[in-house]
Amino acid sequence: MNGFDWDGWAARDGWDVPPETVGGGQDAVDSLCGWWRRAGGEDPGVLRACGRVLAAMLRAGDGLDVVLRGAVVVDGRFAGCAFGAVDFSDVRFVGDVDFAAARFGGQAVFQRVLCEGDAEFGGAAFAEAAVFGRARFRGAAGFAGARFGDLAWFGRGEDGLSEEDPAWDEIEDAVTPAWQEPNEDDPHWPLAVLDFDYQEWIEGGDGARFAGPVTFRGAGFGADAWFGKARFGDSADFTGAVFGGPVHLPAPTVDLTGARADEDAEHEWPFGWHLHDGELAAGRRDLADPAARLAGVERLASLGDAEPGARAAVARALCEYLRVPLPFAVTGPLTPPRAAELRARRAAQEALAARARPGGWPDLSLHLSGATLVDLDLSGVSVAYGDFCGAQFHGRADFSDAVFERADFCLPGSADGRATFHGPADFTGARLGRHGSPIDGC
Structure with a gap:
């Protein structure tokens, strides 16, 4: 399969045969992801093969956990897959990535990911928190009809750590992809980490950045929808979205026509938008x-x-x-x-x-x-x-x-x-x- 040494990989990770022959399972997913994280991004053909094998195991399994922190994913095709908890922190998605109608049974962490092509999450279901802090979407991003059962976080992307957290020992070695975007030149900007003993949780930095158009049309948010400090460089379509908890969405280019929200919750809307009988109405929209x-x-x-x-x-x-x-x-x-x-x-x-x-x-x-x-x-x-x-x-x-x-x-x-x-x-x-x-x- 594209010259990939499945036998060598399997032997190094304690498998006698490739995982698709074994039938997958959590141990096979862990083994594959462990090799994938070490592999880097030198051979796109091999990384595509890893993606196909992982997707096949996820479709055959029932909510398997996936940890690919810092890996390179090439042309990821995970539509309809059933995940457990996932950690895609600092992943670089090369080409388009498709999570349409995927199901996430545990926490879904996509903080600081770089999506170089289009990213599709339309119809995806997130049972627990969905974390997209400081994610970068260079192409179009689609979340139409997605369901967020818990916190939907598109705000700042720093990890918040206490002063005594042992994770500090690994921070200096962490590496995220270079953004190479106009008017941004600090390579450490997306990697910043807050010390919760000294900073407030809302402080610091930037949120998710959408360079292209993004749609949350008809999406459902069951809890907090946090887009504070998120930045939208193109159209942002939230028409018909339903917000069941507090909303922080001050971006001026957002369209909230027909969106609904809980009038008893605390909200921050773009200037000129207001709630009337639970539905968003447009007032002054000069900056849109x-x-x-x-x-x-x-x-x-x-x-x-x-x-x-x-x-x-x-x-x-x-x-x-x-x-x-x-x-x-x-x-x-x-x-x-x-x-x-x-x-x-x-x-x-x-x-x-x-x-x-x-x-x-x-x-x-x-x-x-x-x-x-x-x-x-x-x-x-x-x-x-x-x-x-x-x-x-x-x-x-x-x-x-x-x-x-x-x-x-x-x-x-x-x-x-x-x-x-x-x-x-x-x-x-x-x-x-x-x-x-x-x-x-x-």
């Missing part, structure tokens, strides 16, 4: 249409000027817009649509900066982790909190005489998730509070 973004920025800023109670929500909406991933590099020649997008982003930056200066909106916080910021001028601002972890600063960045009660330019307690300055930066007279040293390596 790319052609109207510049005008939408101006209207949002004017709304905050007129309604002090809306200012925090307006600031969050503008920051979420600036965190939408850019699919192009901001250096070099720009097409007219790309130049127009940068004009809208500059307008959002200027709107926030103007209102963060004395006489503007008091106690503003700027949540700009992972944002791409061009010619940012925050000189003279007075800000409660600024989160610039992983942000990319292009052109000139001016923080002169800025005052922050707290500013983070890398993930708290580490040098990972750092902000990067691609041009000159002025911090003359700035007071950045604790954790606020972009010059001294955080």
